[in-house]
Amino acid sequence: xxxxxxxxxxxxxxxxxxxxxxxxxxxxxxxxxxxxxxxxxxxxxxxxxxxxxxxxxxxxxxxxxxxxxxxxxxxxxxxxxxxxxxxxxxxxxxxxxxxxxxxxxxxxxxxxxxxxxxxxxxxxxxxxxxxxxxxxxxxxxxxxxxxxxxxxxxxxxxxxxxxxxxxxxxxxxxxxxxxxxxxxxxxxxxxxxxxxxxxxxxxxxxxxxxxxxxxxxxxxxxxxxxxxxxxxxxxxxxxxxxxxxxxxxxxxxxxxxxxxxxxxxxxxxxxxxxxxxxxxxxxxxxxxxxxxxxxxxxxxxxxxxxxxxxxxxxxxxxxxxxxxxxxxxxxxxxxxxxxxxxxxxxxxxxxxxxxxxxxxxxxxxxxxxxxxxxxxxxxxxxxxxxxxxxxxxxxxxxxxxxxxxxxxxxxxxxxxxxxxxxxxxxxxxxxxxxxxxxxxxxxxxxxxxxxxxxxxxxxxxxxxxxxxxxxxxxxxxxxxxxxxxxxxxxxxxxxxxxxxxxxxxxxxxxxxxxxxxxxxxxxxxxxxxxxxxxxxxxxxxxxxxxxxxxxxxxxxxxxxxxxxxx
Amino acid sequence: xxxxxxxxxxxxxxxxxxxxxxxxxxxxxxxxxxxxxxxxxxxxxxxxxxxxxxxxxxxxxxxxxxxxxxxxxxxxxxxxxxxxxxxxxxxxxxxxxxxxxxxxxxxxxxxxxxxxxxxxxxxxxxxxxxxxxxxxxxxxxxxxxxxxxxxxxxxxxxxxxxxxxxxxxxxxxxxxxxxxxxxxxxxxxxxxxxxxxxxx
Numbered sequence: 223x224x225x226x227x228x229x230x231x232x233x234x235x236x237x238x239x240x241x242x243x244x245x246x247x248x249x250x251x252x253x254x255x256x257x258x259x260x261x262x263x264x265x266x267x268x269x270x271x272x273x274x275x276x277x278x279x280x281x282x283x284x285x286x287x288x289x290x291x292x293x294x295x296x297x298x299x300x301x302x303x304x305x306x307x308x309x310x311x312x313x314x315x316x317x318x319x320x321x322x323x324x325x326x327x328x329x330x331x332x333x334x335x336x337x338x339x340x341x342x343x344x345x346x347x348x349x350x351x352x353x354x355x356x357x358x359x360x361x362x363x364x365x366x367x368x369x370x371x372x373x374x375x376x377x378x379x380x381x382x383x384x385x386x387x388x389x390x391x392x393x394x395x396x397x398x399x400x401x402x403x404x405x406x407x408x409x410x411x412x413x414x415x416x417x418x419x420x421x422x423x424x425x426x427x428x429x430x431x432x433x434x435x436x437x438x439x440x441x442x443x444x445x446x447x448x449x450x451x452x453x454x455x456x457x458x459x460x461x462x463x464x465x466x467x468x469x470x471x472x473x474x475x476x477x478x479x480x481x482x483x484x485x486x487x488x489x490x491x492x493x494x495x496x497x498x499x500x501x502x503x504x505x506x507x508x509x510x511x512x513x514x515x516x517x518x519x520x521x522x523x524x525x526x527x528x529x530x531x532x533x534x535x536x537x538x539x540x541x542x543x544x545x546x547x548x549x550x551x552x553x554x555x556x557x558x559x560x561x562x563x564x565x566x567x568x569x570x571x572x573x574x575x576x577x578x579x580x581x582x583x584x585x586x587x588x589x590x591x592x593x594x595x596x597x598x599x600x601x602x603x604x605x606x607x608x609x610x611x612x613x614x615x616x617x618x619x620x621x622x623x624x625x626x627x628x629x630x631x632x633x634x635x636x637x638x639x640x641x642x643x644x645x646x647x648x649x650x651x652x653x654x655x656x657x658x659x660x661x662x663x664x665x666x667x668x669x670x671x672x673x674x675x676x677x678x679x680x681x682x683x684x685x686x687x688x689x690x691x692x693x694x695x696x697x698x699x700x701x702x703x704x705x706x707x708x709x710x711x712x713x714x715x716x717x718x719x720x721x722x723x724x725x726x727x728x729x730x731x732x733x734x735x736x737x738x739x740x741x742x743x744x745x746x747x748x749x750x751x752x753x754x755x756x757x758x759x760x761x762x763x764x765x766x767x768x769x770x771x772x773x774x775x776x777x778x779x780x781x782x783x784x785x786x787x788x
Numbered sequence: 789x790x791x792x793x794x795x796x797x798x799x800x801x802x803x804x805x806x807x808x809x810x811x812x813x814x815x816x817x818x819x820x821x822x823x824x825x826x827x828x829x830x831x832x833x834x835x836x837x838x839x840x841x842x843x844x845x846x847x848x849x850x851x852x853x854x855x856x857x858x859x860x861x862x863x864x865x866x867x868x869x870x871x872x873x874x875x876x877x878x879x880x881x882x883x884x885x886x887x888x889x890x891x892x893x894x895x896x897x898x899x900x901x902x903x904x905x906x907x908x909x910x911x912x913x914x915x916x917x918x919x920x921x922x923x924x925x926x927x928x929x930x931x932x933x934x935x936x937x938x939x940x941x942x943x944x945x946x947x948x949x950x951x952x953x954x955x956x957x958x959x960x961x962x963x964x965x966x967x968x969x970x971x972x973x974x975x976x977x978x979x980x981x982x983x984x985x986x987x988x
Contacts (some may be wrong), residue, residue: 568970574960615956632953
């Protein structure tokens with residue numbers, strides 16, 4: 223028998239980048255919150271400058287729950303589903319915001335209205351065949367306030383390129399208007415990243431330093447970044463990376479309205495006869511608990527959000543919670559990206575720093591350029607960054623200049639291990655009829671529940687977009703003096719840290735799971751947080767948009783508490 | 789209104805910020821006993837000979853063997869990679885069997901050019917009787933990189949020779965603007981993330 227807990231106002235499932243932000247407006251409004259988190263508090267003393275620990279064995283991120291629930295993946299319903307050995311997301315108070323790159327972008331107005339804008343500029347035939355693309359029910363202008371709020375609440379460094387229409391070429395002149403400057407200046411450049419910026423300017427492009435949820439100076443009692451080179455897949459040992467574990471969650475705890483349940487694994491969300499959710503079942507320390515709540519915010523991750531809804535079957539929801547229109551799991555997509563490598567004939571000293579420190583170009587993103595005749599819509603950000611680790615450096619491509627081992631190879635890496643870097647390219651990605659999540663028919667977790675199954679494969683629009691961006695990156699590297707450039711083929715994402723959809727946001731309940739506020743079209747007191755509500759990716763990291771939406775959904779719940787919770 | 793169960797750790801640990809120090813060696817004494825290894829003497833000899841040819845000792849300095857890469861792999865197979873021990877030792881046996889078949893002697897006994905011929909065949913997936921030769925070669929190569937260029941804490945990269953070879957200046961807890969200049973690499977800091985080069 224489950225142990226029945228005292229009711230709370232709101233149960234939040236998952237205290238990561240999304241849930242960890244949403245608890246703050248709820249707690250400040252005086253609502254009682256149970257924060258149910260599958261991981262625990264992490265000790266910053268355990269964050270080490272150690273490539274084997276962080277990157278090879280992934281021990282910061284290697285916590286049990288996500289590993290037991292790794293999704294399977296297949297290219298189509300007729301091909302077999304394989305299971306990846308690793309899951310890139312982690313359970314912890316703060317979740318993956320502990321080890322992420324902390325790049326904190328706003329999307330562009332175009333990302334919210336892609337269908338309308340693309341059809342207007344290039345004709346209806348430009349919409350990728352088979353895509354289920356819709357305009358978002360939210361515009362950039364409506365979300366601007368929440369972007370601003372989160373940027374200041376967690377702390378984002380950067381340089382504005384457009385304050386209320388006034389352009390500044392020191393920032394990104396292609397960004398949408400923002401109401402004010404960032405709370406902190408951007409991460410510093412290095413001689414190498416400035417060389418890349420100069421090369422971009424020579425090409426007529428507009429380089430800038432990208433925004434990051436990383437302090438560049440003391441901010442709200444936390445220190446600035448020390449650029450030590452172990453940010454990726456590692457937590458910050460000085461607390462300069464603004465994960466929710468050191469920003470919004472502690473603020474919410476201070477109100478005494480938030481109680482956190484660590485190492486609690488949610489198994490089902492319960493619904494009553496009239497279709498409202500009534501609470502959450504979870505396992506903790508071998509015991510089963512039921513947490514009654516007047517509203518539930520589901521904030522696990524894209525894969526687990528869909529899985530938990532599909533597993534939570536009840537009389538009013540025989541196909542899974544909030545799935546009476548068959549939309550849970552639909553409109554899924556992983557972010558298409560590229561990693562282009564450049565080799566230089568001189569040392570670039572890229573060892574230290576962090577992946578958010580670098581030079582970015584937006585000239586080939588979104589709809590900044592004329593796509594006529596290119597055969598795709600959308601675009602790509604090109605980002606050249608610092609932080610290279612020694613094992614990874616020695617694993618450099620040989621570009622046919624040396625064998626892969628022996629004395630000649632040794633001489634090759636002695637010269638070149640410190641002379642190359644990879645650029646990170648992120649491409650606008652769209653949902654398709656044939657990309658979706660469901661429950662695997664064979665693979666189960668140790669509790670006997672099916673794991674999530676990803677169906678995804680090559681898509682012509684995105685493939686062309688990545689190939690186009692790869693060529694631009696090649697041009698940029700060579701303009702900066704690179705002697706070799708390697709462009710890997712564009713194959714599309716597998717299991718991803720940038721996974722979107724499955725509980726898409728939209729006004730039409732026939733094609734979307736949540737409404738424009740992030741609440742279920744079917745279960746009125748169920749809100750859903752995370753990139754699972756996003757209908758397009760943009761050409762940049764999702765987290766800030768996820769956090770702005772999470773804040774907005776939580777605020778909507780507070781403002782409409784009586785109508786939603788009763 | 790609060791739920792019945794609360795967890796005091798929630799609050800006490802919530803904003804602990806680490807002081808910026810490397811972990812002192814003294815804190816590691818509990819782990820300072822001789823680490824476990826996984827391989828038999830003969831298996832280890834095959835591995836030693838293998839990594840020695842992947843990154844040989846030459847005029848550029850110590851090779852993978854001198855860096856302790858085989859030691860790193862031997863320890864990892866008893867620890868983090870224990871699940872891989874069976875397939876790995878099978879691979880070592882297959883290398884030795886192929887060497888005997890192709891060159892008439894145990895792999896560690898072959899001359900350097902014969903060893904290289906064996907590795908070349910493995911790399912090309914062209915070793916009769918050893919269907920996974922290429923995958924095994926790639927795995928040993930990958931682990932040799934880890935053992936040569938990883939933190940010495942794990943038993944490899946002895947005397948920081950791996951980091952010196954590729955001119956990696958070593959982990960440091962804070963890096964200033966001058967340390968990121970292209971024209972002048974910072975002075976190598978011969979220090980493990982764990983405060984000493986000797987490891988556990």
